[in-house]
Amino acid sequence: MRGTLNDQSLIYLQIARMLEDDILRGVYREEEQVPSTNELARGYNINPATAAKGINLLVADGILYKRRGIGMFVSKGAGDTVKQKRKASFYDGYVKPLVKEGTSLALTGEEITAMIQQAIGEENET
Amino acid sequence: MVKSFRFLLSYSWVNLGAVFGFAAIVIVGCYITGVPGNPNVGNLFETYYAMFPTMILLCLFLYAFAMCTNNLNLGLSMGARRRDFFWAIQGNMAFYAVVCWGLQLFMSAFPALANWEIRDKWALLDLFDGRVWVFPLVCMVLMVLGCLSGLVLVKSKILGTILVTISIFVMIFVSAFMILSADTGVMNYLVETEWGWLWTTLPRIMIAVLSAGAVGGEFLIWKVVQRYVVR
Amino acid sequence: MNAGILKAEGLCKSYKDKEVLHNLDLTIEPGKIYGLIGRNGAGKTTLLGILTAQNTKNSGSVTYNGQPVWENQRALNDICFSRELQATLFSGPNNLKVKHYLKSAAIYYPNWDMDYALRLLDEFKLETKKKISQLSKGQMSMVTILIALASRAPITILDEPAAGLDVVMRERFYQLLLEDFAQTNRTFIVSTHIIEEAASVFERVIILDEGRILENTDTEELIGQFRYVSGRDDVVDQVCNGLQVLSTHQMGRHKTVAVRGDMAKLEAAREADVDIAPMNLQNVFVSLCGHGDAQ
Numbered sequence: 001m002r003g004t005l006n007d008q009s010l011i012y013l014q015i016a017r018m019l020e021d022d023i024l025r026g027v028y029r030e031e032e033q034v035p036s037t038n039e040l041a042r043g044y045n046i047n048p049a050t051a052a053k054g055i056n057l058l059v060a061d062g063i064l065y066k067r068r069g070i071g072m073f074v075s076k077g078a079g080d081t082v083k084q085k086r087k088a089s090f091y092d093g094y095v096k097p098l099v100k101e102g103t104s105l106a107l108t109g110e111e112i113t114a115m116i117q118q119a120i121g122e123e124n125e126t
Numbered sequence: 127m128v129k130s131f132r133f134l135l136s137y138s139w140v141n142l143g144a145v146f147g148f149a150a151i152v153i154v155g156c157y158i159t160g161v162p163g164n165p166n167v168g169n170l171f172e173t174y175y176a177m178f179p180t181m182i183l184l185c186l187f188l189y190a191f192a193m194c195t196n197n198l199n200l201g202l203s204m205g206a207r208r209r210d211f212f213w214a215i216q217g218n219m220a221f222y223a224v225v226c227w228g229l230q231l232f233m234s235a236f237p238a239l240a241n242w243e244i245r246d247k248w249a250l251l252d253l254f255d256g257r258v259w260v261f262p263l264v265c266m267v268l269m270v271l272g273c274l275s276g277l278v279l280v281k282s283k284i285l286g287t288i289l290v291t292i293s294i295f296v297m298i299f300v301s302a303f304m305i306l307s308a309d310t311g312v313m314n315y316l317v318e319t320e321w322g323w324l325w326t327t328l329p330r331i332m333i334a335v336l337s338a339g340a341v342g343g344e345f346l347i348w349k350v351v352q353r354y355v356v357r
Numbered sequence: 358m359n360a361g362i363l364k365a366e367g368l369c370k371s372y373k374d375k376e377v378l379h380n381l382d383l384t385i386e387p388g389k390i391y392g393l394i395g396r397n398g399a400g401k402t403t404l405l406g407i408l409t410a411q412n413t414k415n416s417g418s419v420t421y422n423g424q425p426v427w428e429n430q431r432a433l434n435d436i437c438f439s440r441e442l443q444a445t446l447f448s449g450p451n452n453l454k455v456k457h458y459l460k461s462a463a464i465y466y467p468n469w470d471m472d473y474a475l476r477l478l479d480e481f482k483l484e485t486k487k488k489i490s491q492l493s494k495g496q497m498s499m500v501t502i503l504i505a506l507a508s509r510a511p512i513t514i515l516d517e518p519a520a521g522l523d524v525v526m527r528e529r530f531y532q533l534l535l536e537d538f539a540q541t542n543r544t545f546i547v548s549t550h551i552i553e554e555a556a557s558v559f560e561r562v563i564i565l566d567e568g569r570i571l572e573n574t575d576t577e578e579l580i581g582q583f584r585y586v587s588g589r590d591d592v593v594d595q596v597c598n599g600l601q602v603l604s605t606h607q608m609g610r611h612k613t614v615a616v617r618g619d620m621a622k623l624e625a626a627r628e629a630d631v632d633i634a635p636m637n638l639q640n641v642f643v644s645l646c647g648h649g650d651a652q
Contacts, residue, residue, distance in 0.1 A: 005391045007635065016639055038539045042535065045535065045557065046558065048539055049389070050560070052415060200458075201465070204462060205409075205436060205466070206433075207430055355413060
């Protein structure tokens with residue numbers, strides 16, 4: 001189970017990200033319970049405090065909420081919240097590195113844009 | 127203190143069992159080899175019976191040595207307090223001394239009770255010519271020496287070896303003295319020499335020296351245990 | 358589990374003329390898993406020995422709930438220091454049988470859980486009749502772990518518990534440790550050489566280097582302060598201006614440095630044409646304690 005964690009970013013961020021991915025994929029739907037801190041800790045062989053940090057991050061963003069005595073649940077509209085969050089960091093996380101890489105390879109703006117159009121086309125076909 | 131005492135006791139009664147077992151083997155061996163009936167039979171079992179007090183002293187020395195090395199280390203590593211362990215050692219040493227005293231009294235009295243033929247050579251068994259209370263004192267001294275030897279050997283091989291050597295000498299000296307004090311022939315001769323006064327007061331000197339040694343040794347044990355570092 | 362606070366202040370220890378611990382301050386907060394990492398000879402076992410009153414100190418204080426630990430039964434009752442077992446003890450082989458070792462533990466540790474111990478014995482497939490000198494290195498480690506876990510002591514310290522274990526057993530050990538922690542929330546201090554595997558288990562990490570505590574912080578917070586920056590040497594130098602550089606590796610004009618700095622500065626560095634990679638705990642440790650040994 002540990003294998004799915006890597007050392008490319010802090011563990012609690014990875015935990016948060018994995019839960020977000022699962023919400024987007026419909027693994028956890030709105031008002032459904034997500035694994036508890038202890039379950040996550042056990043599943044990934046990590047310290048419960050680290051798992052808790054990841055969950056708290058999502059609580060702070062309004063993606064999860066706590067039901068006292070029961071556990072953590074997916075908030076209403078969590079899917080949209082995650083998408084919003086990712087949209088906000090899409091530019092810094094994907095677009096800027098893409099442009100940086102492209103320009104370092106001496107590709108022109110038009111060439112990069114053309115490639116993007118092509119990729120969009122391919123994506124629409126699937 | 128109770129914890130450490132129980133802990134040490136679990137080894138003590140096993141060790142004592144070994145001593146009792148040894149006694150039983152010696153007695154049975156004597157019977158088998160015809161020792162009781164014939165005062166001239168001299169074999170292994172006869173020797174062991176005669177030397178039994180010394181055997182006890184040797185065993186107690188070794189048991190005390192182990193108490194203050196392996197057992198001490200283990201007890202402290204599991205969170206025993208040093209002062210508690212010190213008193214547990216004392217308690218177990220007293221236990222050993224009392225039980226071995228009883229055993230030796232039995233071994234000394236047994237030949238007569240079982241109608242064995244009397245032997246002069248078994249002088250040791252007279253236990254200092256009737257001063258039977260000296261035996262547990264001697265046991266304590268040997269155990270104190272055993273403890274110290276163990277504690278010191280761990281820190282310094284040289285000092286430790288010296289202590290062990292001293293202990294062996296004490297054992298020999300005490301045994302020799304037990305023989306002398308019982309063998310009235312030699313004693314009478316010695317008393318009549320120039321140094322006669324020495325031989326009559328020697329028992330008292332010996333007891334005083336041994337007691338002082340025991341007390342001094344205990345102080346040292348206390349100090350060393352207080353500063354002991356667990357491995 | 359109600360553990361108190363174990364605190365060392367101004368701790369100094371010397372062996373003969375050599376100072377081994379220098380004016381050390383350490384506070385162990387209850388309910389956390391601590392990793393104690395340091396090179397061989399850094400003083401880990403000495404420190405742990407002094408914290409548990411099993412070793413003597415030259416100066417400074419070690420207190421538990423404000424009271425000195427030395428000869429303090431209440432403190433000693435709450436602490437379990439499970440050391441590495443040795444096959445030879447003093448002059449001869451360690452002839453103590455496993456079951457006797459366990460019985461002794463049952464006598465001394467007030468919170469000893471015999472059922473738990475038996476379950477672990479079963480799982481580890483340890484034979485109680487065997488003498489410690491007859492056990493393999495891995496089995497000796499398992500006994501160490503068994504004693505530590507079954508002691509149920511509010512503060513449990515393990516010295517190199519994973520040393521003799523193969524990787525599968527090590528994973529199982531971390532699992533057992535976390536399971537126990539989830540149940541009891543007791544304080545654990547684990548001293549280890551095998552850093553990266555155990556990093557995700559430690560909430561806090563204590564780095565001991567040559568008798569001094571370099572760090573005592575939240576593990577992820579510590580890691581977050583470090584990055585590798587690599588690229589062309591002049592660009593790298595420019596980017597790293599104002600950051601603490603811990604180590605440098607250069608091949609021709611390609612330069613890789615390990616840096617430490619606050620998040621904002623490191624984020625700004627992303628703009629430049631350099632590769633920025635995170636460091637894991639092991640990398641962090643080596644860069645802090647490597648001391649310019651073979652890079």
